[in-house]
Amino acid sequence: MTLTSSKTGRYGQFLRRRYRAILSYTGLGIAIAGLFILSPLLALIFYPEEINIAWGFLLPGAILSLVGVILWRSLTPSSTESLTWQEGTVIVLLTWLFAIFAGTFPFIGIGGLNFTQAVFESTSGWTTTGLSVVDVTQASRLILLYRSIIELVGGAGFAIITLSTITGIAGAGLTLAEGRTDQLVPNVRRSAKLVLGIYTGYVAVGTIGLRLAGMGWFDAINQAFAALSTGGFSTRTNSIGYWDSPSVEAVTIVLMLFGTLNFVTSYLLLKGKFKAVTRNGEVRLLALMIPVCALILFLGVASGLYPSLGKAVRVAIFETITAISTTGFSTVGYGDWNSVGWFVLIVLMLIGGGSGATAGGIKQLRIYILYRALVREMRRMLLPESAITEADLWQRDRRSFLQDSQILTVSMFIFLYLIFWGVGTLILTAYGYSLPESLFEYASAIGTVGLSVGVTSADAPSGLLWAEVVGMFLGRLELFAVFVGGVRLLRDIPSLFK
Template structure:
């Protein structure tokens, strides 16, 4: 009995040491989130008339930065330790939960939203969804910029941002929990810095390109951030359709595709390793899906709705890329689209973008892997009984093999995804929305897309908004991170708190 008690005490001490490190690293991410909340104040240089709104950002931003900084300073270990996947999940879960909670405050203090509306807007921003309950015609420049900034930070991923600041971290638990398992360099910190460099470079190029295409500087900054993060918040009620410009649409399409590409693929593209890009399964899948769906949307929807052939082509290309990349920008409304168009858009939203990118959805790699697994299974049935085969695919610049464990994990993820999707659709329909509208709107929420056919609004029922909030949160953190983080916390807290 005494020996058992000693073992329990040793385990409790071990857990306390690990959770000191966990809280220390979480504090760093909270501090970064605090700086992001403060970042719109830089725009006061250009909009000094909005100085009276500064306290709405300064109050939550300063408090979160100080609290996070103190946790980082006092609790983070002096020698950086490796994190397991469950520990990384706890950090990511706590980081996102607090960032969203504190991120609601500017919307309440400045925009006058109630708690549910503010939580919805904050969740939509940090998770890069883009569904909105804010009237952009009544919002200040600071609030509009704040929405774009939290999308940019949420798309980059707090784990990636934090890893670039932590010297020498060799464990991949934090990046895995963020859903980014591929590295650009052998060292995690260096890989994180490369990701941030690519992301920042794209943002700057996007701002300049949109300005040249005809946007003002303020709109260009906001839409570049929203396109690269595949977030979709716009400064205009008509989104990109406000400009009705082929040049603006072309630049935005390019930025959305960059945002949905795996960062490793982007790295190969920038370094001239085109062979590695071409044989990537996700790139091949996109090269098939985009032209095919553009043709279906054009001939099945656009050609009979819009005045000119050019307008129909532009609409088909833009809306397909926006849905597949999970960005959520639009150039037209969908109320006059037929069932074929809605069905294609729902499928594209559910598929989503690249793994390890800023996009949401099921992710193209999982779809491609299941396709390879299906071919493998059919081939295995036709071959002699004792034949040993494994389907291969290219991951970066190396050949990888798909095994039964990976297929099982993907299948479990899909089961969870469609289970949550079904529950969300049922709840949405229960509030009196037609089934097609419910399917479209919750696919947009769960896949963090942001396209809407009018179900989402400031006066939507509280229960409906919270259903979408849960969907956006689970969709961005891909279920397992949330579940593992919560389960680990409930398992460990009794041992930490009580001897």
């Protein structure tokens, strides 16, 4: 045996050991996903007349859970493996793909969708986008609840759910792979449990709040799930506009804002550390953009379209928050809006919500980092060459200074994000849609927002739906994670079988 072949053999053995751990954690993730596919069956207690469609959830949920448990139990390493970020991206990528494709079966079997439509709806749900090809007026209660549940789970993230279940510390690689760089506490597993606790508490309070605001229990549960996950699936064709209620809109706005906040920021709020929250760059950006953009929408669009001052103000505020939080609820249609309104919503959808939250988009932290870097460069141009300037920002309750490598990474991400948005827009225009419509719809897809100007529908071309599927997937898992996980898999598979 040559030295090269010996090294190759040892590397193969090392990879097989690592992939046993990777597949084990993937198994746990998909087992949990299977349980959530089964979870709508609990609603049969209240809707026993839908027992005849239970098989549509039972089969895919049970099979996925069984496969996951087999992988988890048979491949669990003797000692807890600490995951690298690259290995975390492989787990996240595999788990999401399994969940999305298993999640199509209820839509095909009992929802009456074809394969492309079902993949689209499943992807939109798990990625918390909210674009839909389902006719909610004809869908069963179980299907409507299922859509809301997968948005809720997708918002929490499989990394968070898996880590809260694993005994011991599996390492930060899994949460990093889902774009959640901040931990609430040093222990990864405890941090994941705290995130789930906050998330669950918000959902419970939100459901009660919407019920008190005038919704029925079923609508309140579904809308609370969608608002906290910044998902946007609604049980009504006209979304939140169906109720045309200031109190419903007010409660929904609060839920959307909590959904788009970084979980660390939420934790600091609950701990009463208000000074740390107000120093946070994301919070400051949000506090600036909401009133400015709402004012632009009011003056440029709403005041001339809606019959009363109150309605115009409500529309301007609600549509601003639903766009920047990437929730995708709406109270009005956008067909009669002018270019000013569309432009503002597109910008907000591209910026998106907070990092480490359920929201999508480029993320407010990256925008704030670029702003701070720009301020630093402007100062350098005005100060003497010998002067030293630093760009800083507050994270958690600590002040940190930006590194050039951090600014470079953020710049590359935004550059790639805009390229994919441009390519997706080009595909939509190739199907005959106007440039404004295409820019809006693909910003909504890649930002995992869910607002629509009518491009996305059940009778949309299959190629268009698949283009949006790719955009939603890339937008939820973030570009670098998908790229690294995919390349790592393609590179390792040949070595695994040598």
